[in-house]
Amino acid sequence: MGFREVFISGNSFVYIVGLALFYAWNLTDIYAQPITGATSGVETIVWIPTLVSSLCNVLGYIAIAVFLFRTKRLKFIALAASFVAGACCVLAFFLSVGLPAYGEEALLAYRGISRVCAACVIVMWGSEFSALGPLRITAYTLASFLVACVAYLAVDATAGFLRVVLIALLLPASMALLFRVKRFEAAPQKPPLSNGLRSFVSQTWRVLLVFYLFGVVTWIVILNSQAKLGYGEPLGMFVALGSFLIVALLLGTSLVLRSTFSLSYIYKLVFPVVMIGVGLIIAFSFERSIGPALVSVGYTCFDLFCFVMIADASGKTSVNPIRAFGWCRAVESGVPLFALGIIFAAQSVLNIEENILIYMFVIACIVVLAASFLLEKKGIFERDHLNPDIDYPRAEVIVFARQCEKAIEDYSLSMREAEVLSLLVRGRSVPHIAERLYIARSTVKTHITRIYQKLGVDSRQEMIDVIESIEVPSPSQDAFGDHRG
DSSP: OOHHHHHTSHHHHHHHHHHHHHHHHHHHHHHSOSSTTSOOOHHHHHHHHHHHHHHHHHHHHHHHHHTGGGOTTHHHHHHHHHHHHHHHHHHHHHHHHHOGGGHHHHHHHHHHHHHHHHHHHHHHHHHHHTTSOHHHHHHHHHHHHHHHHHHHHHHHTOOHHHHHHHHHHHHHHHHHHHTTOOOSSOOOOOOOHHHHHHHHHHHHHHHHHHHHHHHHHHHHHHHHHHHHHOTTSTHHHHHHHHHHHHHHHHHHHHHHHTEEEOGGGTHHHHHHHHHHHHHHHHHHTTSSSHHHHHHHHHHHHHHHHHHHHHHHHHHHSSSOHHHHHHHHHHHHHTHHHHHHHHHHIIIIISOOOHHHHHHHHHHHHHHHHHHHHHHOOOOSEEESSOOTTSOOOHHHHHHHHHHHHHHHHHTTOOHHHHHHHHHHTTTOOHHHHHHHHTOOHHHHHHHHHHHHHHHTOSSHHHHHHHHHTSOOOOHHHHHHOOOOO
16 A cells, blocks of 8 residues: 555545544644633643543543443434534633633533543544554554644634634534545454453553553643643644654655554654653753653654554454443543642642652653663564565465475474464564464464474574475466376
């Protein structure tokens, strides 16, 4: 899949722009004041709205994962919710203008209701994306965020009623496009639920855990920067531009290499960005926006990768994608609440200064992640399939396939060992084989060891050499017969 398929195909346009409208709304809700002039106190602007929106976000996702996933009308519920969020935005604006004394309450009500409604929208998009292949999930998600950054900057440049109308239309327009989605392919056949659930957890737990570490540091930085710089400062603009550059680079790399993210190790890309941002904050306190912006860029990109990870993992397993996104997004949305709790406990109970608090969590991040950097050799990208640009002769492919079948028979490989062998000879890694066959990595290594022992080899290359030495009929002999006798 190249650039043309991503940006020119009509169905691709629906996926990309539809998800982009949600992300544009999300960026506006976090980094810009949705209703200018609705509040007055700096402390109220930062702490209470974050508490209300995050709590409502978590409750919304939990309600979807526990109750709403059962209904077949969730798509229509999400559509209605998007219009409710838009109506609340307009209503909050008129209340803040007509009744300024209730401006803060109107903004808080809008934030809480819109977050619950937005949870339905992103879960539905996640469900649609889970039906795509890994490369499409990666490409469309990254492309959508590029469009979202541009849309956010356009909305942030407006003010007054025009700004409110644009924000109010983002979620309904996103859902309208979702109803126009025509899936490229049917969802792949999935394994039994118990096996799929175990595989899903094995693919996601590490990233979600690391996301919490990054998230706490990031939200401490965001809350303190908003308290000191306010919403009117260019933090959101820096985040949008910085995220745009990183995501554009990743999208280009993914398409050129025709590769997918090695999602378990994607934090290797995000971690340096976050650490540079924290270092600038330590050096200049919060006097400059560039430090908080870099931290926020890393967090924003990580949140994007989590969407890709959940969609990919639920697509490969039997886990219901709606429930998967409900529970995983609930975990992600709880990060600001946890950060607020840490800030309150540190400052009110332990009397720890905010800068010291940041230092403590930076040290925690370094200790937890340093081992992974030093011990793991896996890169950020991994090949999703053989290079389609290489022209493999058909006869050669057929002969090697027959040689593999003969090796399985001659060396008495078990059914599971045969499955491992078929992936091993195609250059698949141990993690890939484990995810593909829904077994533990240690089990894969055990099967590989037994295959090597049966074939009397010590490496993959020696194994392939043995297989290629096996004599089998050529395709030409099948077609015309062997008349040498």
